[in-house]
Amino acid sequence: xxxxxxxxxxxxxxxxxxxxxxxxxxxxxxxxxxxxxxxxxxxxxxxxxxxxxxxxxxxxxxxxxxxxxxxxxxxxxxxxxxxxxxxxxxxxxxxxxxxxxxxxxxxxxxxxxxxxxxxxxxxxxxxxxxxxxxxxxxxxxxxxxxxxxxxxxxxxxxxxxxxxxxxxxxxxxxxxxxxxxxxxxxxxxxxxxxxxxxxxxxxxxxxxxxxxxxxxxxxxxxxxxxxxxxxxxxxxxxxxxxxxxxxxxxxxxxxxxxxxxxxxxxxxxxxxxxxxxxxxxxxxxxxxxxxxxxxxxxxxxxxxxxxxxxxxxxxxxxxxxxxxxxxxxxxxxxxxxxxxxxxxxxxxxxxxxxx
Numbered sequence: 118x119x120x121x122x123x124x125x126x127x128x129x130x131x132x133x134x135x136x137x138x139x140x141x142x143x144x145x146x147x148x149x150x151x152x153x154x155x156x157x158x159x160x161x162x163x164x165x166x167x168x169x170x171x172x173x174x175x176x177x178x179x180x181x182x183x184x185x186x187x188x189x190x191x192x193x194x195x196x197x198x199x200x201x202x203x204x205x206x207x208x209x210x211x212x213x214x215x216x217x218x219x220x221x222x223x224x225x226x227x228x229x230x231x232x233x234x235x236x237x238x239x240x241x242x243x244x245x246x247x248x249x250x251x252x253x254x255x256x257x258x259x260x261x262x263x264x265x266x267x268x269x270x271x272x273x274x275x276x277x278x279x280x281x282x283x284x285x286x287x288x289x290x291x292x293x294x295x296x297x298x299x300x301x302x303x304x305x306x307x308x309x310x311x312x313x314x315x316x317x318x319x320x321x322x323x324x325x326x327x328x329x330x331x332x333x334x335x336x337x338x339x340x341x342x343x344x345x346x347x348x349x350x351x352x353x354x355x356x357x358x359x360x361x362x363x364x365x366x367x368x369x370x371x372x373x374x375x376x377x378x379x380x381x382x383x384x385x386x387x388x389x390x391x392x393x394x395x396x397x398x399x400x401x402x403x404x405x406x407x408x409x410x411x412x413x414x415x416x417x418x419x420x421x422x423x424x425x426x427x428x429x430x431x432x433x434x435x436x437x438x439x440x441x442x443x444x445x446x447x448x449x450x451x452x453x454x455x456x457x458x459x460x461x462x463x464x465x466x467x468x469x470x471x472x
Contacts, residue, residue: 142181192444232440258271259401261382288381323371325372
């Protein structure tokens with residue numbers, strides 16, 4: 118089995134993966150209650166919480182793996198992420214690898230997201246996974262999270278090439294910042310989605326076209342994302358409204374704002390499918406992948422383009438060690454990064470396209 122650790126931001130996570138069976142067990146400790154009072158992740162608090170929780174999580178993994186007797190490899194998120202948080206995970210992984218005499222693999226967190234939609238395929242039929250993946254490549258991956266918005270290609274040789282990224286805010290960041298402007302809590306994305314599904318001022322469903330927010334699409338051939346203008350447009354809109362008007366129109370505001378984010382993501386993915394393919398599958402991963410409106414819109418796009426949509430399961434959309442363990446096994450780049458315990462260092466700014 119592969120024992121994996123993930124501590125790149127505000128979740129401490131440990132997982133055990135058996136290539137012959139799939140994910141055997143996973144544990145995640147969320148820090149939302151710690152950071153929500155600050156309206157965002159505080160790096161020092163996140164690092165301190167990782168120090169407190171990683172040992173108990175590893176204790177549960179020890180029990181599930183017969184005192185680590187079944188573990189043949191140790192994998193850890195090497196980057197990108199918050200430096201202090203990454204250091205806790207890497208130090209723990211190095212100690213385990215040394216103690217167990219096992220190889221240590223450093224995994225790019227974003228590559229874990231690229232591979233996360235494939236986890237259910239492996240779980241359904243481990244013995245047929247290699248052949249099934251071959252049928253689905255080249256694959257267009259859309260990663261949408263609080264810190265990243267990317268389009269990337271997973272080609273037939275399992276190499277990953279970035280097609281587009283965001284020039285400013287990530288989609289999840291835009292949703293969180295929009296929620297903050299609206300006076301909602303943290304994390305804001307789920308709250309925006311929930312309010313967008315409520316009733317509008319007229320008693321009917323909240324309207325996605327009640328406010329004309331920008332999509333930040335740019336020229337058709339341009340695939341990069343931009344969400345900073347959307348946040349600014351919301352601020353200007355709120356400045357023109359009274360408190361009572363904002364409260365009455367909160368559902369419409371959230372629905373229109375969320376739809377602007379979704380439209381930009383889906384339009385860019387559609388242009389990539391049309392102009393950068395052919396592709397045999399479309400993937401959706403990252404924390405914002407839980408958004409049901411986005412999932413539905415991408416499902417419609419995939420059906421129109423006649424490619425299957427592979428969406429990461431809810432438990433593998435946020436930061437999790439399951440995708441790190443899986444990528445350590447499935448991703449050739451991770452397999453190539455095997456090293457002794459002293460050979461890896463954290464890479465806080467490690468980009469998806471870098472080796």
